[in-house]
Amino acid sequence: MTEETKWLTEQLDRLAQQQPDFTNRAFWLALERVVAEQDRRTEQLGGEVDGRTWSPDRW
Amino acid sequence: MTTLVLVSHPELADSSTQQFLKASLPKTDVVWEHIESQSTIDIEKEQHQLRAADRIILQFPLYWYTAPAGLKQWEDTVLTRNFVYGDRRYPLAGKELGLVVSTGMPATAFQRGGTEGFSLDALLTPFAALAQRARMVWLPTLAIPQFGYLEEPEKLRLVTDYQRYLTQTYPDSLANRQVWFAEQLAKQIAQLPADQRVTGRMLADQFDQRRTAISDLQGTLAMIKEQEDD
Known part of the structure; x- marks a missing residue:
């Protein structure tokens, strides 16, 4: 997890805990999962770009 | 986008699942209706609601591997042959049809070798056939197994999963x-x-x-x- 994602997760957690309404709390926690997914996807896409750019077949 | 949620449950007030889902409804763009609360089914009103919706959700507990009788009665009354396809106008074509189904058995029961032996997709085939006949787009079913056993984190997750099922662009x-x-x-x-x-x-x-x-x-x-x- 990147530092940025860690920070975002903490903020989202705090915001979720501050919501008295159950459905609003659910929203901020669900957003946390999408943020984690963004993190994974960014890393995977970055890895694929690197992999394809440095492919020995292309040397 | 407008989503029409048609709920079928003979005793809605006693259903904690249905009460939970009702409390989780998105605040806008959703029309919610409980089929069994209507003393008579107003065919014109129902057909109008179907025409006006972009996504139609049938929501019910699984009773003997299908929907409660109220929904079947609604289908037989409202979905007349002429309305669905008879006049070759297909007013429901292109609209999305999805099911929200709660079950008393766990998700793993609904598979070959599971205690129920059949998948929900297999059991609910008649609804998929209806969608196909009406030229609708079939959404993957949202199953809610054993709501009563859900812990708070799972319930929180269900709130947004349900809201997204109702209003998020397909596919997920x-x-x-x-x-x-x-x-x-x-x-x-x-x-x-x-x-x-x-x-x-x-x-x-x-x-x-x-x-x-x-x-x-x-x-x-x-x-x-x-x-x-x-």
């Missing part, structure tokens, strides 16, 4: 999820007290930047793949 891809969350973020931020709103806006900005970064990476990757094909 990361791109579509991000669009849905970005839209909801704006609404959620507007509701926050002033001291939390600053954080909310900051989070929304970060979320958008990350969304753009992913889209840029996808663009770069597509370009590399295109060159590889040359």
Whole structure:
């Protein structure tokens, strides 16, 4: 997890805990999962770009 | 987008699942109706609601491997041959049809070798056949197994899963999820007290930047793949 994602997760957690309404709390926690997914996807896409750019077949 | 939610349950007030789902409904763009509360089925009104909706959700507990009798009666009354396909106008064509089904058995029961032996998809085939006949788009079913056993984190998760099932663009891809969350973020931020709103806006900005970064990476990757094909 990147530092940025860690920070975002903490903020989202705090915001979720501050919501008295159950459905609003659910929203901020669900957003946390999408943020984690963004993190994974960014890393995977970055890895694929690197992999394809440095492919020995292309040397 | 307008979503029509048709709930079939003979005793709605006693159903904690249905009460939970009702409390979780998105605040806008949803029309909710309980079939069994109507003393008579107003065919014209029902057909009008179906025409006006972009997505139609049939929501019910699984009774003997299908919907409660109330929904079948509604189908037989409202979905007349002429309305669905007889006049060759197909008024429901292109609309999406989805099922929200609660079950008393766990998800693992509904598979070959499971205690029920059949998947929900197999059991609910008549609804998929209806969607096909009406030229509708079939959505993957949202199953809610054993609601009574859910712990709070799972219930919290169900709130947004259900809301997204009702209003998020199909299919459920990361791109579509991000669009849905970005839209909801704006609404959620507007509701926050002033001291939390600053954080909310900051989070929304970060979320958008990350969304753009992913889209840029996808663009770069597509370009590399295109060159590889040359």
